[in-house]
Amino acid sequence: MRILYFAWVRERVGVAEEEVTPPADVADVAALIDWLATRSDGHRAAFADPARLRAAVDQAFVALDAPVAGAREVAIFPPVTGG
């Protein structure tokens, strides 16, 4: 599974993307974030406040309780600020 990070999430994690294989019990985006947080201090800092995180699964915006089973690409980022 390819994980992408954007904006300050990317800066705190320290990489723009990484390839991971989460354990089978990681069912939704929130659980994936909890699991990713254990990878480094940077990940932990980026994911400290889940209320400030948004996500996309296979390039479609989703809520954090959306399933990740079978996803090829998951993106984690702050609330968007375009326009």
Next chain:
Amino acid sequence: MIRITVSPDPIDVAAELARLETDGAGAVATFTGLVRGDDGVETLELEHYPGATERALEQLARSACARWPLAAATIVHRVGAMTPGERIVFVGTASAHRAAALEACAYLIDRLKTDAPFWKRETVGGAARWVEARAGDATAATRWES
């Protein structure tokens, strides 16, 4: 006709307007967003999610076409580094009459603010900071839910 552009190039409003006017409708409405220089902002940088951004804007334009009888919808968003006064976003709609064109144009810019993966980072006094999302933007987007 839907036209979506996400690019680091400056936005040519005259060219976009001319294209909308060739779509054969009686009314064209446009919105242009400029980089604000409030609070001493020196530069603004736009990060986006390549692929997902274009897809989100395309979906947004399609939803506007489903809701109003549009002959055309154009969304142009700039990414990369910009300075105050430069154009950051252009939205244009063409329809037979003004009401649909004006409403669809307002819908597109309101929804773009909450539904498309862009992030602004501004530099003030040489220090860069990520711009926080505004609660007012979410409120503006929800007015189209009914």
